[in-house]
Amino acid sequence: MDTRAFKRSLHHSDRYNRRGFGLGEEVAGSLEQAYQSNLIASIRENGYELKHGRLQVKLAEAFGFCWGVERAVAMAYETRKHYPTERIWITNEIIHNPSVNDHLREMDVLFIDVENGVKDFSKVASGDVVILPAFGATVQEMQLLNERGCHIVDTTCPWVSKVWNTVEKHKKHDITSIIHGKVKHEETLATSSFAGTYLVVLDLAEAQLVCDYILASSGGASPSAEQRQAFMERFSNxxxxxxxxxRDLARVGVANQTTMLKSETEEIGRLFERTMLKRFGPAELNDHFLAFNTICDATQERQDAMFALVDEPLDLMVVIGGYNSSNTTHLQEIAITRGIRSFHIDTPERIGPSNRIEHKPLGTELEVVEPFLPSGPLRVGITSGASTPDRVVEDVISRLMALADA
Structure with missing residues (x-):
């Protein structure tokens, strides 16, 4: 499929909207009531610190809603205002936050059913309105909705669109896109649909496996049949x-899921550059390696703020965000690598009643910890993923204060 041609035709359609409906002032009150917090505003003004009895709360200096998320949520609210009676769908969660998605359900916004990772569009009819979430949708989904005669409201974050443009440039120049991301994540699925030839690597360890395979072809040698089979088994999906x-690892370019750990994406880029330099030499490097900066500014800011926060003396850390939120998970990783007792929760209701917390340790299932807060003076660090409203962070802090007072 010529994705560029399809995008141009879609963008000129009168059934496609990616700019909103000019109803910002009309929905501002609803957004403020649902998501903003006077307490969080006052903590920001107080140097990101709150003292309450024995409890000292330290907020990361960048956390919560990013511009792309604010834009997507506002556009969803505007869409309901613009289409008061039409049937409205979202192809997935608008963002990875349960409270925000619940608010939209209360506004009679419908969510596409997903079974075993496959979306069921059978109930979507011509004339229905379909919102594409902040992390985008695949080309195939957009094409299906367009052919079905739906009105498409595209809230895709511009940083995600930037990655799509990058992999389309790779495709134009017959370059394989090495995508640092999670294979089944909505954003990576969308990005790969815009790519030509691509390979997704989860982390630096997988990137190293790919580079080892590339170097196995050095000096006129070729990887063995066993090496090739092992490689394909590892990356078949x-x-x-x-x-x-x-054939396809001779010319590569690096892109990423925008919510991955910034430092790891950068190291993967440097690893492939060194590998292609070693494989082909400096004179031919530019013919075999192409790098673009596709790291989201907001993701970078939140990770940098988290690194600064965990450098401070803390007794424990609370990370707030959806359990399927990639950027939130990476914030939790930062705390764990520093050896800080850290808890990832998706909603304030995970705290209490009494001195307990239900949280999700990295890479495992939910578990309950009781008692949660230790006795004595307590320093708690708090951050939240880019899909978490300030109001949710306020509710978490209120529950912590109540536990500390008990």
Missing amino acids: ACSPGFDPD
């Missing part, structure tokens, strides 16, 4: 159809 590592 993470590559484009017909992917051939012997």
Whole structure:
């Protein structure tokens, strides 16, 4: 599919909207009531610190809603205002936050059913309004909705669109896109749909496996049949159809899911650059390696703020955000790598009643910890993912204060 041509035709359609409806002032009150917090505003003004009895709360200096998320949520509210009676769908969660999605359900916004990772569009009819979430939708989904005669409201974050443009440039120049991301994440699925030949790597360890395979071809040698088989078994669900590592790893470019750990994306880029330099030499490097900066500014700011926060003396850390939120998970990783007792929760209701917390340790299932707060003076660090409203952070802090007073 010529994705560029399809995008141009879609953007010129009178059934496609990516700018909103000019109803910002009309929905501002609803957004403020649902998501903003006077307490959080006062904590920001007080140097991101709150003292309450034995409890000292330290907020990260960048957390919560980013501009792209604010834009997506506002556009969803505007869409309901603009289409008061029409049937409105979202192809997935608007963002990875349960409270925000619940608010939209209360506004009679419908969510596409997903079973075993496959979306069921059978109930979507011509004339229905369909909102594409902040992390985008695949080309195939957009094409289906367009052909069905739906009105499409596209809230895709511009930073995600920037990555799409990058992989389209790779495709134009017959370069394989190495995408640092999670294979089944909505954003990575969308990005790979815009790519030509691609390979998704989860982390630096997987990137190293790919680079080892590339270097196995140095000096006229070729990877063994066993090496090739092992490679394809490892990446069979993470590559484009017909992917051939012997052919498709000769020219590569790096892109990423915008919510991955910034430092790891940068290291993966440097690793591939060093690998292609070693494989082909400095004179031919530019013919075999292409790098673009596709790291989201907001993701970077929140990770930098988290690194600064965990450098302070803390007794424990609370990270707030959806359990399927990639950027929130990486904030939790930062705390864990520093050896800080850290708890990832998706809603304030995970705290209490009494001195307990239900949280999700990294890479495992939910578990309950009781007692949660230790006795004596207590320093608690708090941050939240880019999909978490200030009102949710306020409710978490209020519950912590209540526990500390008990």
